[in-house]
Amino acid sequence: MTPDVPTLTADNPFAAPSTLPYELPDFAAIRHEHLRPAMLAGLAEQRAEWEAIATDPAAPDVANTLEALERSGGLLRRATAVLDTYTSSRADDALRALEAELAPLRSAHRDALYLDRRIFARLEALAEQDLDGETAWLLHTYRKDFVRAGVRLGDEKQEQLRSLNSRLTVLETEFAQRVVKALDAGALHLRDAERLTGLSEDTVAGLAQAATDRGTDGYLITLQLPSQQALLAQLTDRELRRELYTASVMRGTGVDAESDTRATLLEIARLRAERARLLGYEHHAAYVAEDGTAGTTAAVNEMLGRLAAPAVANAQAEATDLAEVHGGPIEAWDWSYLAEKVRQERFSIDDSVLRPYLELERVLRDGVFHAARRLYGITLTERPELAGYADGVRVWEVAEEDGTPLGLFVGDYYAREGKHGGAWMHNLVDQSHLLGQRPVVVNNLNLTRPAPGEPTLLTWDEVITAFHEFGHALHGLFSNVRYPSLSGANVPRDFVEYPSQVNEMWARDPEVLARYARHHETGEPLPEELLTALLGSAQYGEGFATTEYLGAALLDQAWHQVGPHDLPTSAEDVEDFSARALEQAGIAHPLVPPRYRSTYFNHTFGGGYDAGYYSYIWSEVLDADTVEWFSTDAPKEEDGRPGRAAGQRFREVLLSRGHSADPLDFYRELRGRDADIRPLLVRRGLTG
Template identity: 55%
Template structure:
């Protein structure tokens, strides 16, 4: 049987041929990909010709086509559709891939050849390509001696395996921790469609006649805002915060602890005081110290605001506020204080309208894009939909895939992945996917979103636009391949259109009557803008400072009790306010233990400084206009990492970012 990964896809935009891909194709394709790329690397290093940009850098950029194709599909499925077979394969493939990458990045002959490539006469993007490859090889350990490289290889392989184990155990325990309820009465306060979705989830899990509240990845669970039964709220909250920390077969705490200590060893080997210092060395932030100072500066006013909010909630509730009470009573205070009931808005946020008349419409108004659904192109799961994206002149820009519903094989949270990167060198255009975790309604019923889910939909589509708009020569620089503390910036900017008058009037319509979301409600949402920011900022900073604490430990540190370490870290950072737990606790902090955000979770608020300043620019420059969209696309969204990201920001904004818009937005001014 032919392997669909061994040759480039013949489908439009090189969309992977998902209909032909079977689990048995993955491992042989990885084996072929490893061999192919190493042979291509050998051809570069064995060349008798003097190193040139063409015979070294271009050859290196073009190497590894098979491995790239299979890796993108496999690792997308490992989080989007992680069947038992995929999980078993990942345990084999992840450490093998780490070993393979070391075979390239620690290849001294290749590194020395890169060093000798002349840069005279190269254009700016080509010069940057040489510089980025050299710095990435140094960060990977290319300059270490043989013994140190051997140790580094062992650490990399072990960390890769542990990351896979963390992800798989967390997925299993998240599914096992879903709250099963016997009667609909226990769900009092939830909307009819949410109760129906809980019944559907229970039926799919083999519990007909019951109700299942599945868990999303962060600590806060959406149902906590509406459930009137305080005991059910407590059980749901505790199910969330105890994931991975219940002392069972899916316990993740020991894995997290070991990963943090091994990362510290790896950092020391590379000459850094901590993993956090190593991880932030290549970010846009000037230093780890600058990051820590900024986070601590924000922590004190955030907690002060959270305490003030808690006092209001306790007055409303008539009793001390526990973590499982916060969202419920915050919603009641919001209704009393601002006459805003976000949960009651769900009938206005129907998924099809949010997609077609919201995110797509905004992209059309701002960038001239149009979208045509392609049912002839299939995704990796029946829930996945495919749209072709066109520029204003009718030329094809790429493909956008949407995978919106939750399932047992999908990790919690929301994210964007790329199946094909844009590149002039390879003559390719982008193929990207957005993943969300929306509960699937019963057949025939509409998919109604919470306001937070609408925000997530716009946010993730901002990542998709960043990938689709890429206009670079070299694959290394394509789309979202920017520093971690810059990548969230374009996605956060896209959130500004959610309540923009022309946009919200187009998509926020009652799914039964077609009535537009009343303007007075929109006005009240704006008026309530900073209410709850004390909670949100404190919860976020709790996770951020916990991440930095885990990754600031020096090599040789022994941590016997990870929960005690967590508690001490939050206390030391001044964010240990019991009613507001961190957005993620250690045991389910997938971003840092099974994602790319280790020592970089600060990126969201660091990027938000750029985002808030950009929103001010749009507002002062005329808002939703094609001219503004083209300027943002041309100077920033299209550049990927082909220029230094803050240089791209300055080209767009005309100056460096200012902090005040962020402080105002967060109620910290």
């Protein structure tokens, strides 16, 4: 039953576009009670706009059909951008309840468009018209999306589909919320500081601050989303490592009733399988692959299968090496700790040595932003007068080399209660010439907030993540398209990670690294021997890293390459299904858990990567080949390094074009050919 649509009063901040620069939402004025009426009014308003398109007596044309669709939903876009930001980055019980209430309404809203045969008929009529390239591609994507959504199904099957979609949206929201609860429930509360031996003083202070932030004493080790927890590499207390590892991998398995995800994920998998069959696909993975650049599950399986055996072999060699270092059998919670010892002994480097040289502010200013300035000429100027949506959220204005305004970049770097784990990028405003809008993009990380007055010191992995997420941000900031639905990172799931992965290369670039890797107290650069060791250790641990990633990617495929009757029916069988899937894929290793186990695999059961987690390594094929292009064929500066000319080429051919055509055509334009997998195999040590 649709709730009554409340009247949206003029004093609601969503009633009109924000008057702040670039239409940045006025977070200082927005209160929780503004969101529900704005969302309901926005849903109703866009439904009315769609009805006007469907019943327009004029013959279909670009303006009254395609552009009308793209213009519709202004109020809903404004409210959704804020609601989704709040629920992912600062959720509380009230926001979670609102998110759950709106989930089925939002699902029904999408079905109202994509199952409307009248609008589809207008789109079909446009297929006979002579359209410019971007408009023709927009029409192609709309027609494809309508068909994939079920517009050609009969009435009875459409009703079944609406019911499935509604229930799935509720379940996916529930899964994501339970994963966040599991992060909170699994945190380890300690009172004995001696158990934290191995951690730096600033890290211990951060754990004390985390406890204070939660209203308790002592020290609080909060969990990160992946199976492996960063502190496992530093803690000398083996029992504490076991406790931390166990708390991580047991999330969602029923150890905490409020965050048990097993029944939820089983129903999600079954309903996705039923929906795929209803739409004419063998399974959900086939449905997803068709819409990506992979095209088929056969292509996905071939690539993942090609990598699995050498990855596990490398991981086993690493395990044997670590057991020798340990002097006996090791457990999964020992791996990171021993690997750090080996890294330190063989390369004279570890995170405790590096972290004093990796301070967040300098990493951003002299690393992430400097690399973007060298390549693309852009500058970022902080705008402290523009309010973020939570404490610590910062806003920068981005300008072109000649000073032309480009957009806003929002940085949300710290973990907080109610925030999703991991790191991600999203837009508050999409770039669009049709709507006259410039982009506002957000990067999220989950760093531990230091004690007041203390610096934020990063691990090397966190540095890479900062560069990675800014690569996504550049994809959004550089968008130069007409239609908002084709803007920026609105590309196929198995292409979206490509630009962000390419941007990671600049974290390792010697000139860039020399600028940002400086001691936070003295300003001294990272010693030459440490720099050499850091770059020289790049392949160390790739067996583990590739195996844990492939474990998750193949687990994702296992849940989605089956029919509805081939899935377990009992929550107690979830772990057995997962274990069998890993064994059958040849990726099981007792010391290397999947990067995400099924019960907290938010990417696939709550985060939009369902049957698409393979996309990271699929995109990495393009990434590794592009990194080779930068070092070989890309235009060079006088110093022999790629600079503005190379950046401009990459920006014009790839970063600026969003989804205005087939993304692989953009890639072929850059490289003059299809991607070569060999650079990836070399990078990950899989050529032997």
